[in-house]
Amino acid sequence: MPPEKIEIFKSLDGWAEQNLLVHLKPVEKCWQPQDFLPDGSSDGFEEQVKELRERAKEIPDDYFVVLVGDMITEEALPTYQTMINTLDGVRDETGASLTPWAIWTRAWTAEENRHGDLLNKYLYLSGRVDMRQIEKTVQYLIGSGMDPRTENNPYLGFIYTSFQERATFISHGNTARLAKEYGDLKLAQVCGLIASDEKRHETAYTKIVEKLFEVDPDGAVVAFADMMRKKISMPAHLMYDGRDDNLFDNYSAVAQRLGVYTVKDYAAILEFLVGRWEVEKLTGLSGEGRKAQEYVCGLAQRIRRLEERAQAKIKELPRLKFSWIHDREVQL
Numbered sequence: 001m002p003p004e005k006i007e008i009f010k011s012l013d014g015w016a017e018q019n020l021l022v023h024l025k026p027v028e029k030c031w032q033p034q035d036f037l038p039d040g041s042s043d044g045f046e047e048q049v050k051e052l053r054e055r056a057k058e059i060p061d062d063y064f065v066v067l068v069g070d071m072i073t074e075e076a077l078p079t080y081q082t083m084i085n086t087l088d089g090v091r092d093e094t095g096a097s098l099t100p101w102a103i104w105t106r107a108w109t110a111e112e113n114r115h116g117d118l119l120n121k122y123l124y125l126s127g128r129v130d131m132r133q134i135e136k137t138v139q140y141l142i143g144s145g146m147d148p149r150t151e152n153n154p155y156l157g158f159i160y161t162s163f164q165e166r167a168t169f170i171s172h173g174n175t176a177r178l179a180k181e182y183g184d185l186k187l188a189q190v191c192g193l194i195a196s197d198e199k200r201h202e203t204a205y206t207k208i209v210e211k212l213f214e215v216d217p218d219g220a221v222v223a224f225a226d227m228m229r230k231k232i233s234m235p236a237h238l239m240y241d242g243r244d245d246n247l248f249d250n251y252s253a254v255a256q257r258l259g260v261y262t263v264k265d266y267a268a269i270l271e272f273l274v275g276r277w278e279v280e281k282l283t284g285l286s287g288e289g290r291k292a293q294e295y296v297c298g299l300a301q302r303i304r305r306l307e308e309r310a311q312a313k314i315k316e317l318p319r320l321k322f323s324w325i326h327d328r329e330v331q332l
């Protein structure tokens with residue numbers, strides 16, 4: 001990133017201190033996974049586990065495939081902290097740096113860490129999944145990393161995280177809704193809690209980008225178009241369980257069919273961000289800026305049209321074994 005752009009982030013230090021860090025929740029006010037799990041140190045532990053397993057029995061296998069994929073995505077958190085620390089001007093230079101950007105990134109990571117912990121322990125106790133295969137997938141995934149193509153550029157990085165936080169807000173919200181439909185209100189509460197964290201994170205990241213649109217509208221809109229042209233790859237796109245070479249696509253297909261995360265959601269997120277940053281109203285842009293503006297403002301509609309055409313052509317998808325659920329078959 002050119003030095004003058006790095007300067008923009010340095011000049012925003014005070015702003016970030018005032019406007020970004022307020023979206024973190026103090027640890028003492030945060031929920032912890034243990035608040036929603038059977039307490040191993042209490043006499044009622046076995047009874048609580050039994051109840052959890054009874055509730056989990058009513059939930060179909062395809063839902064577990066999606067919940068496992070979501071959990072694995074959350075568990076690859078080291079990758080995401082690494083990714084944010086590739087960004088020029090905002091990275092944590094020491095590991096305990098006191099710039100607001102570094103404080104935010106560490107505390108955000110610490111909040112996110114609860115998501116994987118909670119889902120992991122729930123899934124373990126449910127007795128419905130092959131934990132060893134799941135753990136292998138997590139190890140493979142962290143080993144593989146990710147490439148969101150944000151190129152050390154915090155404009156691209158924060159547009160990417162804005163999109164992703166909203167994507168996870170939507171998908172955890174949908175797993176909450178489905179858990180409720182299957183009658184597991186406790187699991188619905190767990191997914192809903194995680195979704196509400198994601199929403200708060202979305203608010204923070206979209207606020208950073210909103211500020212970039214204010215101080216550098218041309219740079220921001222060009223970055224937005226650049227990121228969308230590259231497509232927002234999902235953080236766990238390199239997942240592998242040692243068996244299925246198309247694991248991510250197959251998991252995504254089940255998530256799409258169940259309505260947990262779909263191409264329509266992708267288009268809706270894009271549309272939401274265009275509105276959130278008032279991209280249509282930008283004036284005084286350069287030629288490149290105007291082209292970028294036109295591109296992002298029309299993109300959601302184009303994605304929807306392509307998706308409708310693709311859907312019309314799709315034949316029945318096959319059933320497939322997932323190692324995460326002991327090789328039971330699920331409809332893609």
Ligand SMILES: [Fe+2]
Pocket residue numbers: 074112115168194198
């Ligand atoms: Fe999360």
Ligand SMILES: [Fe+2]
Pocket residue numbers: 112164165168198201
């Ligand atoms: Fe998140």
